[in-house]
Amino acid sequence: MPTTVLYSPDDVRRLLASGDAVVIDVRDRKDFDAGHIPGAVNMPDIFTYLAETTQDGLHMLQQTFASLFADYGLDGKKTAIVYEDALHTRYGASCRGYWILSYLGYPAVGILDGGLSAWRRSGGALTTETVTPARTTFPLHINAGLMATYEDVRAALGSPTVRLLDNRDRVEWLGESSSPYGVDFAPRKGRMPGAVWIEWYDFMKVTDNHAAFRSADEIRALAASRGLRPDDDIIIYCFKGARAANTYVALASAGFSRLRIYMGSWNEWSRNPALPIEDGLPKAAAPYRERQA
Ligand SMILES: O=S(=O)([O-])[S-]
Numbered sequence: 512m513p514t515t516v517l518y519s520p521d522d523v524r525r526l527l528a529s530g531d532a533v534v535i536d537v538r539d540r541k542d543f544d545a546g547h548i549p550g551a552v553n554m555p556d557i558f559t560y561l562a563e564t565t566q567d568g569l570h571m572l573q574q575t576f577a578s579l580f581a582d583y584g585l586d587g588k589k590t591a592i593v594y595e596d597a598l599h600t601r602y603g604a605s606c607r608g609y610w611i612l613s614y615l616g617y618p619a620v621g622i623l624d625g626g627l628s629a630w631r632r633s634g635g636a637l638t639t640e641t642v643t644p645a646r647t648t649f650p651l652h653i654n655a656g657l658m659a660t661y662e663d664v665r666a667a668l669g670s671p672t673v674r675l676l677d678n679r680d681r682v683e684w685l686g687e688s689s690s691p692y693g694v695d696f697a698p699r700k701g702r703m704p705g706a707v708w709i710e711w712y713d714f715m716k717v718t719d720n721h722a723a724f725r726s727a728d729e730i731r732a733l734a735a736s737r738g739l740r741p742d743d744d745i746i747i748y749c750f751k752g753a754r755a756a757n758t759y760v761a762l763a764s765a766g767f768s769r770l771r772i773y774m775g776s777w778n779e780w781s782r783n784p785a786l787p788i789e790d791g792l793p794k795a796a797a798p799y800r801e802r803q804a
Pocket residue numbers: 602603691749750751752753754755
């Protein structure tokens with residue numbers, strides 16, 4: 512993980528002023544049109560794209576995003592800064608952008624810390640004017656070590672060395688809902704057998720409607736409460752990789768160094784009846800509990 516991941520509004524202002532940044536807004540088009548950071552481009556696909564982790568699926572993911580990022584002028588020299596509304600409100604969509612760019616091997620990428628909420632609080636202006644970047648060639652260098660496929664997850668089931676971390680919302684972990692898009696959006700509800708659970712919100716602290724990641728010590732302590740240590744080989748999953756990316760950023764910033772995201776996540780896993788699930792009351796080390804303040 513590069514040293515700087517979270518950029519303050521002032522950092523982003525400086526980068527924009529120097530012309531060295533492409534600022535990417537991952538919100539829906541209608542939200543973007545209502546007001547966005549001056550100079551930003553809109554790429555909701557970062558949040559909405561449903562990945563499959565077959566060979567074809569990965570190839571499609573790589574080509575789709577390399578092309579979208581090329582459209583927006585990501586040439587390997589400009590720093591890509593991704594933002595959403597606030598870190599806790601759009602399922603970690605900006606972190607998904609950060610992670611996708613890291614997976615594609617982009618050398619300079621960050622997240623606007625606190626999202627648009629932090630930008631506004633810092634007095635940042637919004638605009639409805641749009642920019643049209645010049646298309647470039649995206650430098651694609653796949654960082655395969657960041658990605659877990661469904662085959663990797665299947666091989667990890669019951670493994671003493673690979674840990675599965677489910678960070679979905681409580682109702683999904685408990686098997687009461689299949690997704691954030693509706694109880695029956697996906698065909699099966701439940702968990703991957705043996706996964707431990709830390710709800711993604713718990714890596715953040717929300718003060719006065721503003722979310723920030725907890726300190727590295729707090730993050731390590733929370734992970735340790737589920738038996739996860741910084742040098743563990745951990746695969747994180749959620750429904751389609753956004754919340755998992757938020758947790759990836761939290762854990763990586765706290766020194767966890769062997770993290771992969773299962774990008775297909777529950778959306779892919781639940782659609783393949785050959786892949787086992789666990790439902791009913793959780794048997795693993797993270798049952799229902801009240802959220803921390
Ligand atoms: O966060 S999510 O990808 O599961 S919607």
